[in-house]
Structures are given as structure tokens and as C-alpha cells.
Amino acid sequence: MRERLASVAKLFIGIWLGGVVVAMFLLVPQYEGLGNAGRIIIMHVPTAWVCVLAFTISAIYSALYLWKNKPEFDNRALAAAENGFLFTILATVTGMIFSQVVWGIFWNWDPRQTSIFVLLLIYAALFALRSAIEDLERRRRLSAVYSLFAFVTVPFLIFIAPRMAESTLHPNCAFIEGSECEGIELAVGKIGLLGDRKVQLLGLSQDGDVVTAEVKVSEPGLTSEAILHPTWSASEGHQIVSPEFPNLRYRLTIMSADMASQSAKLNIMAPGTGILDNRITLYTFLAGIFGFTALFIWMFRVRSKLLDIQEDLQQREGAFA
């Protein structure tokens, strides 16, 4: 009975994720400014979420191993870490595809890309550590301790560091409620950073209700410069024209302006902001999170089972040697 239920659950995961793939391409509408590239969030965010879940489970089993000293806990910690590593690679690759479309480059050493790369290195070092120690007991104990230390970096590298950095292009505001892209307040002549672009407010003029800013934007490395003219409605308090940054699908927008002090609040509008306002996109996104979590649980159980078998066989070989 239990085996039959397990088989039904696995079939359900197969059909569910197949449905998510179909919905991702056929039901989710194109998002303005992103086109078909916006669909990738249905894959990208759930894989990133699963890597956090997997590393958390790995840390829990590592702690349990240190406490109870049972080999099966070490096997589960390893299985979760391996799966977490795999899902982190998937999140990185899907993010790179998105960045190629939106930022015009696969790898930009953006804070978000750098932090996930560091995370990959930290967990790759765990596997290197495991393969470098011959003594089984010592390998388990050391990797459990290392896994706990590695986990301490996960919340910092995934949630804190990319949000602390002011010069990220990653559209945090798109997905996380309460997370605001606040923009920067600049007086005429002053320089600031929006994303990874240098901006300088050259001038501010008002014609009736319309406030126009003259902004010089420079690409990273100051390879090229352009002058943009975003406009803002003083009476209604919203942007009228938000021009695109050169070679980027991000727009420069005025959030507020004060003619008396000759200053304006400028912001970068990421495509994808508000992408989940669409109900179909939101439900597909949630279905993706559920499906990928279930897939991870399945993969984790299979890998744990295989590691247990491997351990059993090694013990038998030792006993008969």
C-alpha cells in the first residue's frame, strides 16, 4: 500500500511539473519589456528556493550526525548538499540566460552573481574535503562541521549581500514584497549609481506641468555615455517618459522632483517589476515552487537510499575481507 502511494506521488510529480512547463510557455503572458524571457522566472526562482531548502536540510542532518553519530544522518546531509549544489547550478544557469537577454551579457559579476558563485565554491569545497579524507569516521565528522559553517553563509550570500549592494541589476523588487528599489536623490551636477550604471543629473527644467531631467548615464567601465531625458508630471506625481538605458532593457525614471532645490529622485525600473501581479503568472510560479520542492524531496530520498546501500555494501566487503 505504501509503495503504491509512493508510486502515485512520483507520477503526480511528473505530471505536475510537465503541466508547469506547458503553462510556463503557453499560459503565462509575455511581460512588457521582457518578451518570452520573462517566462524563465517560473524556473529560476523555484530552483533558487530549493537550493536554500536543500542546504538547510543538509545542515540539520549534519548537526544530527554530530549529536547522534549515526552514519545515515551523514548520508542524508551529503544527499541534500549534492542536490542543493545541483539546484544552485540550475539557478545560476537560468539567471545567466535572463541576464544575457536583459543585461546584454551572460556574466556581469553583479553582486547577485558573485554571491551565488561564492556559494557554489563553498559547497564544492565540501565535496573536495570529503574526497580528500580517507578515514571514514574523520571524514564524516569534519564534513558535518564544515557543512554547518557553510550553512551560516547561505542566508548572508542569498538574502543579505545582494540587497546590501547598491549596484545590483537583479530585479529584487519584482518578487519580494516590501523590497523597494528606492532610487537615489541627486541635486543638479551630482553623480550617483543606479544598478551598475553611473548617472549624473545635468539639469532640471519645468515646462508647465512637465518636469524634464537631463541625465548623463555611463556604462560600467565608462566605456560609453549617453544623455537621457526622463519626464515627470508635477501635478499628478508620476513619470511620463522613462527612456531605456543604452544596451539595457532597464528604464530611467523620475520618482519625484523639487525645482526649488534643483534636485530629483531618479530610479531604475527593472523589467519584471510587478510580473507576479498577473494571476496566471502567479499561480504558475507557485505551482513551480511546489513542483520543484516535491522533485527535490524525491531526488533527496533516492540519493539517500543509494548512499545507504553503498554504505551497506562497503560494510559487507569489510566483514568478508
Place this chain on the structure above:
Amino acid sequence: MNIILEDAVAVYVAMAVALSVWIVIFIYLWRIDAHAKEMRRQLDSKSRTEQNPVPTATLRAQKARESSE
């Protein structure tokens, strides 16, 4: 232009590729799971038969008795 890369067709091609990849991964996982289950079953049944084995000394004594008879 290649018909596969045309906007209206490309989305279906991408979907077919993604779906095919998922089907292959699913079948692979299913098979590994089934193999693991089978191996576990074999190991468990083996360990049951290996429980309470006849000690070598008893076997030797039995053999000696049989040969003397």
C-alpha cells in the same frame, strides 16, 4: 530565416525541448529509484539468510563425525 526560430513557432519549440528534457529526467529518476529499491530488497533478504550462520567449528566437527562414521 529558419522556421524554428520564428517568434510564433519558437515558443512551441522551446516548450517541446523543455518537456522532452523533463520526460528524460523523470524516466531516469524513476529507473534509478526502482533499481535502488530492488537492491535494497536483495540486500535485506541476503542479510536475513546470513543471520545465525552455523559456526565453522561446528561444521568441522560435523564433517569429522561424518567421515569417522
